[in-house]
Amino acid sequence: MSGFSATLRREVLLASRSPADMVNPLFFFVVVVSLFPLAVPPTPGLLEAMAPGVVWVAALLAVMLSLDGLFRSDEEAGVLDQLLVAPVELYFTVLAKVLAHWLLTGLPLVLVAPLLGYMLQLPAEVLGSLLLGLLLGTPTLMFIGAIGAALTVGLRRGSMLLALLVLPLYIPVLVFGAGSLGRALEGLPVSPVMAVLGAMLAMAMSLGPFAVALGLRISSGD
Amino acid sequence: MNPVRKQRLLIIVGALAGVALATGLLLYAISENLNLFYTPQQVAEGEAPIGQRMRVGGLVVEGSVRRNQETLENEFDLTDGIGTFTVYYTGILPDLFREGQGIVANGTLASHTRFEATEVLAKHDEQYMPPEVMEALQRAGHPAASEPGPEPEEGVSY
Amino acid sequence: MSSDAVSRAGLPAHFFAVSLSAGLLALMTWFIWSAPPVARTVWLAGGWTFGVLFYYGALRYPHWYWQTLERWYHQLGSPPHFYRIAGLWLPWLVIIATVLCVVGVVWGLAFAPPHHEQGNSYRIIYLHVPASSAALMAYVAMGVAGLVALVWRLKMAEIAIKAIAPFGAIMAAVSLISGAIWGRPTWGTYWIWDARLTSMLILLFMYLGVIALQNAIRDPRQAGQAASLLSVVGVINVVIVRYSVDWWQSLHQGSSMSMFGTAGSAIHPSMLAPLLLCMFGTYFLFAVTVLVRARTEILWRERKSAWVREEVA
Amino acid sequence: MHFDSLAELWQMGVHGPWVWSAYGICVALIALNVVWAVHRGRRVRRDIRGLIRRQSLQEKQ
Numbered sequence: 001m002s003g004f005s006a007t008l009r010r011e012v013l014l015a016s017r018s019p020a021d022m023v024n025p026l027f028f029f030v031v032v033v034s035l036f037p038l039a040v041p042p043t044p045g046l047l048e049a050m051a052p053g054v055v056w057v058a059a060l061l062a063v064m065l066s067l068d069g070l071f072r073s074d075e076e077a078g079v080l081d082q083l084l085v086a087p088v089e090l091y092f093t094v095l096a097k098v099l100a101h102w103l104l105t106g107l108p109l110v111l112v113a114p115l116l117g118y119m120l121q122l123p124a125e126v127l128g129s130l131l132l133g134l135l136l137g138t139p140t141l142m143f144i145g146a147i148g149a150a151l152t153v154g155l156r157r158g159s160m161l162l163a164l165l166v167l168p169l170y171i172p173v174l175v176f177g178a179g180s181l182g183r184a185l186e187g188l189p190v191s192p193v194m195a196v197l198g199a200m201l202a203m204a205m206s207l208g209p210f211a212v213a214l215g216l217r218i219s220s221g222d
Numbered sequence: 223m224n225p226v227r228k229q230r231l232l233i234i235v236g237a238l239a240g241v242a243l244a245t246g247l248l249l250y251a252i253s254e255n256l257n258l259f260y261t262p263q264q265v266a267e268g269e270a271p272i273g274q275r276m277r278v279g280g281l282v283v284e285g286s287v288r289r290n291q292e293t294l295e296n297e298f299d300l301t302d303g304i305g306t307f308t309v310y311y312t313g314i315l316p317d318l319f320r321e322g323q324g325i326v327a328n329g330t331l332a333s334h335t336r337f338e339a340t341e342v343l344a345k346h347d348e349q350y351m352p353p354e355v356m357e358a359l360q361r362a363g364h365p366a367a368s369e370p371g372p373e374p375e376e377g378v379s380y
Numbered sequence: 381m382s383s384d385a386v387s388r389a390g391l392p393a394h395f396f397a398v399s400l401s402a403g404l405l406a407l408m409t410w411f412i413w414s415a416p417p418v419a420r421t422v423w424l425a426g427g428w429t430f431g432v433l434f435y436y437g438a439l440r441y442p443h444w445y446w447q448t449l450e451r452w453y454h455q456l457g458s459p460p461h462f463y464r465i466a467g468l469w470l471p472w473l474v475i476i477a478t479v480l481c482v483v484g485v486v487w488g489l490a491f492a493p494p495h496h497e498q499g500n501s502y503r504i505i506y507l508h509v510p511a512s513s514a515a516l517m518a519y520v521a522m523g524v525a526g527l528v529a530l531v532w533r534l535k536m537a538e539i540a541i542k543a544i545a546p547f548g549a550i551m552a553a554v555s556l557i558s559g560a561i562w563g564r565p566t567w568g569t570y571w572i573w574d575a576r577l578t579s580m581l582i583l584l585f586m587y588l589g590v591i592a593l594q595n596a597i598r599d600p601r602q603a604g605q606a607a608s609l610l611s612v613v614g615v616i617n618v619v620i621v622r623y624s625v626d627w628w629q630s631l632h633q634g635s636s637m638s639m640f641g642t643a644g645s646a647i648h649p650s651m652l653a654p655l656l657l658c659m660f661g662t663y664f665l666f667a668v669t670v671l672v673r674a675r676t677e678i679l680w681r682e683r684k685s686a687w688v689r690e691e692v693a
Numbered sequence: 694m695h696f697d698s699l700a701e702l703w704q705m706g707v708h709g710p711w712v713w714s715a716y717g718i719c720v721a722l723i724a725l726n727v728v729w730a731v732h733r734g735r736r737v738r739r740d741i742r743g744l745i746r747r748q749s750l751q752e753k754q
Contacts, residue, residue: 206240
């Protein structure tokens with residue numbers, strides 16, 4: 001679809017002009033994870049036991065915070081109103097925007113995760129599970145969060161509301177994401193949990209844009 | 223076909239493909255026994271893998287409990303009426319642990335007859351009866367009075 | 381049903397019939413799924429009787445059915461009509477709800493026999509179970525109303541969501557609080573991260589999210605639509621949370637704390653009777669508070685119209 | 694009645710504090726819910742009456 005690739009190109013171009021937006025969530029993720037070893041007593045094994053939860057909660061918060069601005073700049077510039085009346089289905093525009101956002105902020109976060117896993121003293125065998133889990137989980141988080149971002153786009157103090165709306169929706173991903181790493185740590189096969197994460201991604205990616213598009217239409221007062 | 227129709231068709235096909243993929247993946251996950259819960263029957267039939275962490279549930283066989291007060295070592299037999307195996311557990315058993323009651327244990331299967339538990343949890347009684355009715359049921363040997371049911375996974379609860 | 385009847389009654393009635401049956405179906409399924417065994421039988425029998433009669437009538441007198449449905453659709457969809465009908469029903473609903481709740485609670489607290497193991501602490505059941513079931517039922521109702529509001533843009537469906545959410549939030553809170561207090565003497569802990577408890581907590585969060593979103597958006601129609609979308613997404617989420625936590629917990633702690641665990645579990649009639657009274661009483665309480673809030677909301681939204689001015693003056 | 698006296702009903706064996714505190718808190722919450730709904734209805738009616746009054750004043754001027 002030309003509308004799809006045009007949106008994708010536009011997003012990448014815009015991001016390359018303000019790299020800070022891209023790097024901030026990554027920094028947030030790294031800083032939050034590195035706070036934990038300082039706050040937790042150095043009991044052997046404690047950090048390892050906490051690691052799945054720490055990494056996944058930090059990734060989830062980083063994704064959520066990065067989503068706040070997903071549609072806001074478009075809305076302020078008036079681009080959103082144009083997208084709503086454009087002859088391209090809003091579904092594709094939304095899909096492209098969220099995917100571009102994931103490529104620019106989510107993927108770096110996934111790639112840096114093994115390093116953080118090493119910092120949290122995770123054994124090297126489970127780093128693959130960590131990587132794969134986040135690879136499947138973060139785009140799901142993006143698509144779910146985009147629904148909240150679409151609903152709060154025109155609101156002042158929207159970021160607090162966004163957290164209230166989106167965090168309960170994130171729980172299944174958190175449960176299975178952290179669960180996959182926990183299973184890997186116990187030496188259990190992770191493929192069933194990864195399959196569930198993949199199923200959630202497929203659902204979020206195929207049905208999420210409908211809800212996001214509807215949310216954008218509602219927010220624009222259409 | 224005009225472009226708008228073509229786009230809509232593409233969306234519907236894509237969404238259906240996504241839902242189908244999700245369903246397939248979920249079916250695979252469920253077939254893999256996601257929660258790693260095994261019944262004594264499955265253990266007896268060799269369905270449960272040896273040496274892996276898992277969860278088992280069943281009824282404690284009457285008269286099979288052997289406790290060592292010094293070392294806190296316990297062993298008892300677990301059954302669902304079809305299969306039976308022995309559970310070994312070191313530690314304090316929960317208050318509601320009784321012979322004939324349903325329990326759930328986490329641990330590792332050492333062989334097809336030996337389960338080494340790291341945690342033993344007593345199942346709650348699911349009967350809602352006044353005491354006199356319960357006594358009457360027990361006197362009459364009614365199964366409802368003695369069997370809380372070995373499979374507390376499904377069903378309604380609050 | 382002849383296609384002639386469908387075309388004569390027009391599309392709205394058709395949509396209404398479909399949504400009504402879908403809503404009824406969802407509610408019935410939920411009732412049957414969550415009911416104690418005895419009540420399950422009663423509801424199943426009642427549901428079948430109702431269904432057979434309804435569809436027999438629909439086949440025998442299609443015109444009358446369609447006309448009635450169309451009339452209901454227009455009356456329920458029209459705020460002044462709804463306001464008046466709700467006003468007529470309210471006194472009766474208040475009386476029924478009060479009588480059922482008071483009789484049920486007094487019976488349960490003072491007259492029902494004690495539990496054979498838990499003693500008297502089980503008496504919290506007469507508070508806890510009705511509240512939990514009302515919280516779940518209200519969420520299902522909110523999801524159905526959300527779907528109707530999104531698909532047909534029915535103003536009354538948006539108002540319904542706004543009226544249901546506070547009741548649901550309160551009931552979820554009651555369920556959590558009474559459950560915690562019951563859990564302490566029974567399980568030895570106020571709280572565990574069991575699937576059932578966790579999903580009720582998430583339900584409370586979802587209610588709070590819907591309320592917050594509604595309050596954050598100025599325009600009532602826009603707020604209604606946004607809340608509808610959120611409540612529909614939330615229904616899916618609550619279902620997934622329920623199962624995800626069940627699967628996840630299975631590895632760590634057993635769900636050993638379930639109360640009515642097995643399908644064959646029994647609750648003695650002497651304990652069930654007050655419980656059923658309390659449950660029905662809570663459903664009537666649901667109707668009362670939702671109608672009161674919906675009437676308030678209608679008045680406020682239509683404050684510029686002539687009929688509201690007459691009504692208020 | 695299952696209990697012999699009101700005092701026994703209050704004590705409920707050993708479980709009195711649990712049962713009564715649960716009922717106290719939760720019945721208060723439910724009552725609050727109803728009172729809150731009714732109160733909001735009254736306030737909205739008052740506000741609308743105020744609107745009407747102000748409007749008729751403006752029309753007179």
